[in-house]
Amino acid sequence: MRTFLDEAQIGIAGKNTAIGDAIGLAVKRLRQRPAQSRVLVLITDGANNGGQIHPLTAARLAAQEGVRIYTIGIGANPDASGTPGLLGLNPSLDLDEASLKEIADITHGAYFRAHDGAELDAIGDALDQLEPVAQQPTQARTAQALYSWPLALALLLSVLLVVAVQWPDNLLQRLLRKPRFLQPHPEWRQRLKRLRLRRRR
Secondary structure, three states, X not given: XXXXXXXXXXXXXXXXXXXXXXXXXXXXXXXXOOHXXXXXXXXXXXXXXXXXXXXXXXXXXXXXXXXXXXXXXXXXXXXXXXOOOHHHOOHHHHOOHHHHHHHHHHOOOEEXXXXXXXXXXXXXXXXXHHOOOOOOOOOOOOOOOOOHHHHHHHHHXXXXXXXXXXXXXXXXXXXXXXXXXXXXXXXXXHHHHHHHHHHHO
């Protein structure tokens, strides 16, 4: 999960928080999973303010499909002293804990509250204890494309063929021809015949 969070881009899903839509999409994907591993972890620091599906409606749909939702509200308490967030605002001021608790209750999950990174790590350990689902590790092999080599060879042969057709007496063909000094000289043939005749005598 930490890797996914590091790779996540801010604002990629829009400026609004569509909790209901997120649950609906997750349920659609989790339908393909075994019943005992249909688990969704919902992490948010705000309230639902966008999307087409109400979060509680999506939670009821998840319950029908056997999906358990563990909701996690993150962010410091509004009255806690500390460094404020961007523009002096605390992102968790809009946290709708009541809805998160109800979503967890409807789907037979649980609600957790994380005020800092240490508490979030502890919640992750607790979820590992609550949902100890054994799965086969996903093995991935790096694919290396090798089509470029035969493609380059075919391209080179095509160029040579075009050159041979368009310019029959080109420099390349001259170089590939048999050198003159390797061709048998008439005098050498006569000498070879004489040597053979002497051996026969």
